[in-house]
């Protein structure tokens with residue numbers, strides 16, 4: 001077969017959206033990320049699981065450049081993440097992040113929380129920013145809370161606002177670091193449902209979570225981290241039914 005008959009694919013649609021090459025990170029003597037190699041394709045949903053202290057949060061923070069790396073390279077949509085400067089701010093806007101603690105601005109309304117980034121960082125006009133914010137709040141089911149302050153909302157609602165706020169920057173990839181672990185059990189599903197919907201719409205996502213239900217519903221791939229290394233990767237089905245390493249078996253035995 002020759003490739004002549006094939007339509008040419010632009011490089012941008014085939015290259016990984018997020019790519020890590022030999023990424024290493026130390027905190028003093030502690031080697032928290034060890035030779036991490038990871039490619040995440042456009043539209044792919046990757047779930048990262050592993051014991052506490054294995055480096056999952058550091059990995060997310062490195063991808064968003066909230067944390068520097070010692071060596072290796074991280075690229076977002078083909079562009080190397082620089083150490084600082086204007087180019088970093090631009091690339092960082094491509095990476096949305098949702099944390100365990102929602103980190104909403106306590107003295108601003110829900111609507112303002114979502115419009116602030118687009119107006120201040122992206123230079124959007126207030127009118128269009130409000131329209132965008134309202135449509136995103138509606139998407140995560142909290143548009144009827146727009147005029148309230150964060151403290152007037154439940155944890156699950158606040159976390160959905162945090163998702164809308166991240167989406168308002170129109171990121172290319174969304175990182176979630178244990179987005180439901182601070183929530184009361186009855187609120188976990190409303191947040192996971194919003195994330196599953198986002199995944200189905202084709203968002204590229206890296207999600208640190210121990211919610212197996214989410215992984216089974218939405219993940220294309222599960223990555224198991226331990227001691228700063230990627231120890232295993234597989235489909236959710238494969239990983240949960242047939243983990244290969246002792247570390248993964250041991251870990252699953254504790255959380256399932």
Ligand code: ADP
Pocket residue numbers: 027030032050051052053054055056057058059
């Ligand atoms: P996880 O998210 O998998 O629980 P982390 O990435 O938060 O793991 O942390 C990995 C290791 O790095 C842990 O041992 C943690 O204590 C340590 N660590 C994380 N952040 C810092 C920091 N800012 N300074 C020193 N050590 C840190």
Ligand code: MG
Pocket residue numbers: 056057058177178
């Ligand atoms: Mg963590």
